[in-house]
Amino acid sequence: xxxxxxxxxxxxxIILAFVSGVARAQIRFKQGDEFQRQVITKSNCVxxxxxxxxxxxxxxxxxxxxxxxxxxxRGASLAITTxxxxxxxxxxxxxxxxxxxxxxxxxxxxxxxxxxxxxxxSIVSVNxxxxxxxxxxxxxxxxxxxxxxxxxPERLSPGTTLQFMVDFPVSLxxxxxxxxxxxxxxxxxxxxxxxxxxxxxxxxxKTSVLGGSLNSRINGSILIDNNTGIVLKxxxxxxxxxxxxxxxxxxxxxxxxxxxxxxxKK
Numbered sequence: 078x079x080x081x082x083x084x085x086x087x088x089x090x091i092i093l094a095f096v097s098g099v100a101r102a103q104i105r106f107k108q109g110d111e112f113q114r115q116v117i118t119k120s121n122c123v124x125x126x127x128x129x130x131x132x133x134x135x136x137x138x139x140x141x142x143x144x145x146x147x148x149x150x151r152g153a154s155l156a157i158t159t160x161x162x163x164x165x166x167x168x169x170x171x172x173x174x175x176x177x178x179x180x181x182x183x184x185x186x187x188x189x190x191x192x193x194x195x196x197x198x199s200i201v202s203v204n205x206x207x208x209x210x211x212x213x214x215x216x217x218x219x220x221x222x223x224x225x226x227x228x229x230p231e232r233l234s235p236g237t238t239l240q241f242m243v244d245f246p247v248s249l250x251x252x253x254x255x256x257x258x259x260x261x262x263x264x265x266x267x268x269x270x271x272x273x274x275x276x277x278x279x280x281x282x283k284t285s286v287l288g289g290s291l292n293s294r295i296n297g298s299i300l301i302d303n304n305t306g307i308v309l310k311x312x313x314x315x316x317x318x319x320x321x322x323x324x325x326x327x328x329x330x331x332x333x334x335x336x337x338x339x340x341x342k343k
Contacts, residue, residue: 105205106152106153106203106205107145107148108146108148108153109145110342111142111143111145111342111343112143112241112340113140113141113160113342113343114142114143114240114338114339115141115340116137116138116139116140116141116229116336116337116338117136117137117336117337118135118136118139118335119136119227119334119336120133120134120135120137120332120333120334121133121134121332121334122227122321122330122331122333123330123331123332124323124329125328125329125330126326126328131169131323132169133167134166134168135166135167135225135226135227136165137163137165137226137227138161138162139162140162141157141158141159141160142157142158142160142343143157143239143241144158146200151204152203152204152205152210153202153205154201154202155200155203155239156198157198157199157200157231157233159177159194159195159197161177161178162175162177162191162194162195162228163175163176164191164226164227164228173185173187173188175187175188175191175192177191177192187225187226191222191226197214198214199212199233200214201213201239203239206238206242206306207238207239207241207244207306208236208237208238208244209233209234209237209238209239210235211235212233212234212235214233221322221323225323227334229336240338241308241338241340242305242306242308243299243306243308245268251270252270253270253271253273255269255270256268256269256270263287263288264284264285264287265284265285266283266285267282268282269282271298276302276303276304277302277303277309279298279299279300279301280298280299280301281298282295282296282297283296284297286317289319290320291317291318291330292317292319293315293316293317294315295314295315296313296314296315297311297313298313299311307342308338308340309339309340309341310337310338310340311338312335312336312337313334313335313336314334314335315332315335316332317331317332317334318331
């Protein structure tokens, strides 16, 4: 079927608008740039094994800096450091408080493990979309420790996106109410454009995570800077059920978690 000149012109305008929107969602990193990301996590977990029940609550505050150490037209290298970590754990009517501004208790395995997170620095190479190309980090934090402390792990691997950036293009042609789905082998996420206010867009989402030790249902919202694709604020609530291993013992688990993330350019 032949297109009329008017139709072709209309299609070209749409394509150019889409390309423009995608371009705006890419950030041009500059050497010396620093981004700060704060993550506040409130978690309540019930672990059960036979007649034994363990109630575990935690509140953590983690502040990280992402400093651009090298940049080019194709991407950048960033050094990721943990600047601040405060964690409060309540289990069996006992409180443990860790504050990175104070020396760790050498007799506490948990405090010593959390302290090590501050001394590690990850180096990542990314493209202009914030997608990780390569990664170097000395020690990966123990997942059991992070789970017990209620700290959200940062998933860094080639192909993933820096967590202070969105992993989908922010286009100028997105309209309020527009929705789409993204799936992997273990997750399914439904996104909806909730509001567009000039320089920012608010997107809500629902995610199902299946197939792991914990199956999760997550509801959340993201406030995005349209010019850079940076997540200015992200909020989520989740319910997870399955099993967790503590000191080599498997427990059935139900965990409820609320996470607030705030990011800004320093």
